[in-house]
Amino acid sequence: MSTATNITHKPRRRLVSKDARRALIMWLVFIPLGFVIVVPLAYMVTMAFTTEANQFVLPINWIPQPPTLQNFIKIFADPLLPLGRWFFNSLLVATVGTLLILFVSSLSGYAFARLEFPGRDMLFSLLLFSLMIPAAITLIPAFLLLRTLGLLDTYHAIWWPAAASVTGIFLLRQHFYSIPQELEDAARVDGANRFRIYWQISLPLVRGALLALAIFSFLGLWNDLFWPLIVLNKQANLTLPIGLVVLQQGSYIQRGLAFAGAFVATTPVLIFYAVFQRQIISGITTTGMAGQ
């Protein structure tokens, strides 16, 4: 009895518990890095609310003196810089693109996980093989094809190539695998056809993976500069990332405007990130999804 109490290791009482000490050490180590991460973001926010005249004042007034909305008013009022329009365009591009990716990838991912048909494994290997080919090589032929189809300077030129991506298929296939076969069998016995099984039984069971795919697709489409730069042309059709590049060119060199534009483009994704941070972090740590 007495030996038993001795063996049971009671945590020694300390003024500061071991956990708190570890937390303290870690925070001390990581504060400098956190500082480096935060300062440029804070800088953008500060400068967006700083008057053009005060853009060059050093040391920086982190709380703008006086705070101003003039940068925002200017960019939203300037007909040559239709920021509101670009914002809406980006929203349209990202939303429709995401829905399309979800639909196309889930259908295909389901088939590769659950259905049988001749050549299935060979076709899947083909998708795998395509992962090895750098995107750079597809740029020009894809552009020329869209030109032939007359889809340049429309959002179809962004949506359809985006839905050709294979990463979503790999992710969803993995999750469709983990659904118990019995559930589908039961539905089949009840007379449901394969499309209904996919839509009503299997799809709701991979909600988590669909959400992760949706988040990363949306962020990718919202932020992308390179492909829209190639396929979009008219000022009114541009998306925000291109608009921000335009904001920095030529006569629009005013710094405050660029920061205000950056703020407008970033705030939605920051809110988005705050809401979905758990899914985003675990999406990466469990699947290694989403690169740059």
Added chain:
Amino acid sequence: MSTVTASATLKSRRWKTLRDQLPNYLFILPHFILFTLFLLYPIFRGLQISLFDWKIMLTEQKWVGLANYEALWNDKVFWQVLGNTFWFMIITVIINVALALVVASGLKHRFYGSDILRVLFYAPGIISVSVLGIIAIRVWEPQIGIINYYVTNMLGGPRVMWYSNPSLVIPVLSITTVWWTFGFPMLVFIAGLHNIPEALYEAAKIDGAGLFGSFRHITIPLIMPTMLFVVVTQFIAHMQVFAQPYIITGGGPGNASRSVVQYLYETAWKYFRYGYASTISVVLALIMIVVTIIMFWLMRRRTEY
């Protein structure tokens, strides 16, 4: 007689299965059409276009054989931008991987606020490269930027021209890119580190290994599979760098920070030489595929023990 009926029923059963399986193709059809149009066909089409002097306005393109490849071989600018790209990729990947692994080693533990730090360190990764550009132009600005405010105004150092110095511009773009992207490998490393049994670290501690010793002898060898994934994906991403130099420096000073993809972009969409641009893309793709295979081969050998 009996064998004939048997094979006939077998055949009809096979037909029945096939007919039953035929609708399954409908599931993969939408993606497969897009995949063929925008990924598969362009790969081969790109190879083909690189053999032409392709001009967008012409109805008939001129076949030039390997002339584009020969011109590329003799193209001094191409060699320079290839060197720039490799230099940028190497610095970025090394700093990204080292920083991500060290930070992940700390953040793999749960402690008060560890979730906040994870979310914070990944945060720059969700901004658009255009926003990154706007911020980075100002942060490194020689006269009014934050960096020189500390370097020059506070510490009395020289007023460094970060972007107009040809030997500094690529490292500066690399550091900017690390700020933007290290959160991704960090999260992947955290996941990888969780697969290393904690008992190993405790055993090493009992044997008298310090923090550095256990990092060197346990973490490094056991993280190799994750390391392979991270290094390969980082390599692929940063070899195709475009937007950071395009927005921040425009490729300058001179060609000092121009990347292969920017050169490709300008060749195709500024000078409309699609054939030559395709040649650039094919050569870049080949280089990347070869290096990726070499990395797999090297790391495989190191992982086996």
